[in-house]
Amino acid sequence: MSYDVEKPDEQWRAELTPSEYAVLRQAATEPAFTGEYTNTKTKGVYSCRACGADLFTSETKFDSHCGWPSFFDPKDTDAVELIEDRSHGMVRTEVRCARCGSHLGHVFEGEGYGTPTDQRYCINSISLRLTEDEG
Ligand SMILES: [Zn+2]
Numbered sequence: 001m002s003y004d005v006e007k008p009d010e011q012w013r014a015e016l017t018p019s020e021y022a023v024l025r026q027a028a029t030e031p032a033f034t035g036e037y038t039n040t041k042t043k044g045v046y047s048c049r050a051c052g053a054d055l056f057t058s059e060t061k062f063d064s065h066c067g068w069p070s071f072f073d074p075k076d077t078d079a080v081e082l083i084e085d086r087s088h089g090m091v092r093t094e095v096r097c098a099r100c101g102s103h104l105g106h107v108f109e110g111e112g113y114g115t116p117t118d119q120r121y122c123i124n125s126i127s128l129r130l131t132e133d134e135g
């Protein structure tokens with residue numbers, strides 16, 4: 001798999017903070033209820049903190065009470081890449097940025113949240129950067 005944005009590991013390490021690097025490049029998970037965007041209602045666009053690609057918008061963010069920012073749909077279907085993840089003894093679907101391959105979180109479905117897609121993109125705040133809508 002190759003991405004539009006590819007950098008050597010040492011460059012990612014230099015450009016990201018240690019906590020950003022751990023999540024984005026090593027697929028760590030930030031502790032629940034600690035991320036800066038968990039309860040954010042601000043209108044705007046969430047982009048990838050590693051490469052700046054637009055990934056999600058406030059339009060599809062909803063209150064999941066799971067401790068991480070949750071979206072029922074990405075901004076564009078091809079903005080994210082979905083990969084089967086069999087780590088930690090579970091079968092989950094990993095969500096990555098389609099432009100740079102950085103880890104964002106996981107997507108779950110059929111949980112009964114009553115959103116239009118019945119999906120929950122459970123995304124680490126630290127993988128995202130919110131740009132507020134103007135005006
Ligand atoms: Zn990216």
